[in-house]
Amino acid sequence: MNIRERTLEIIKRLKKEYPELKTALGFKTPFELLVATILSAQTTDILVNKVTENIFKKYKSVKEYADASLETLQKDLSSINFYKTKAKNIQGSAKIVVERFNSKVPKTMDELTSLPGVARKTANIILSNAYGINEGIAVDTHVKRLAYRLGLTKNEDPVKIEKDLMPVTPKEEWGNLSHLLIFHGRKICQAKKPGHRECVLYDICPSRNI
Numbered sequence: 001m002n003i004r005e006r007t008l009e010i011i012k013r014l015k016k017e018y019p020e021l022k023t024a025l026g027f028k029t030p031f032e033l034l035v036a037t038i039l040s041a042q043t044t045d046i047l048v049n050k051v052t053e054n055i056f057k058k059y060k061s062v063k064e065y066a067d068a069s070l071e072t073l074q075k076d077l078s079s080i081n082f083y084k085t086k087a088k089n090i091q092g093s094a095k096i097v098v099e100r101f102n103s104k105v106p107k108t109m110d111e112l113t114s115l116p117g118v119a120r121k122t123a124n125i126i127l128s129n130a131y132g133i134n135e136g137i138a139v140d141t142h143v144k145r146l147a148y149r150l151g152l153t154k155n156e157d158p159v160k161i162e163k164d165l166m167p168v169t170p171k172e173e174w175g176n177l178s179h180l181l182i183f184h185g186r187k188i189c190q191a192k193k194p195g196h197r198e199c200v201l202y203d204i205c206p207s208r209n210i
Contacts, residue, residue: 003152004168006204010150011173013200014180021179023129026052030105030130031062031097034115035090037122043081051080062103065094089117109135121158128175137165138178142185149189151206 024045027033039048077083093115112123124138139158147153153164188195
């Protein structure tokens with residue numbers, strides 16, 4: 001089984017385990033997803049959703065984020081790791097979206113990554129989940145770990161891992177692959193101890209003897 005065949009088999013099996021293919025982050029608009037994704041860095045989705053449940057009620061438009069007092073926005077986000085920097089990035093992004101993009105979150109990789117706090121991973125999440133556009137594969141810590149364990153990459157740099165995954169994954173599955181590996185990484189293939197006995201990928205996993 002070559003890498004592409006293994007990738008297709010991984011997707012097939014994991015889809016049966018995790019049929020609901022969408023981000024765990026709560027959002028209703030593309031900008032809400034941008035906010036949630038910026039907040040999610042080194043923070044659990046559960047905590048992010050708890051915080052955004054309140055701030056999404058308070059800030060109802062991109063302009064409200066742009067016009068808010070930074071001190072107030074930081075206070076609203078204070079239970080999140082690195083909240084001061086994240087608040088600055090959210091407000092900076094809001095101002096650019098209002099001024100340059102007519103208050104609409106852009107739909108291209110180059111435009112998205114021009115926003116403060118938005119790198120390829122965040123841009124991929126927004127494009128895939130808000131717009132249904134598969135521009136690349138979002139590589140977070142779970143995707144990084146599982147891609148390596150499953151023999152889909154030998155790299156550790158997220159950008160290089162993404163470049164390894166894209167050619168062996170059908171483009172229509174790029175967003176799905178990220179979700180599937182994240183779900184499986186959280187539930188079974190955890191960092192400290194992978195749950196080999198419960199893993200539906202055990203027989204095709206090169207790391208099964210670890």
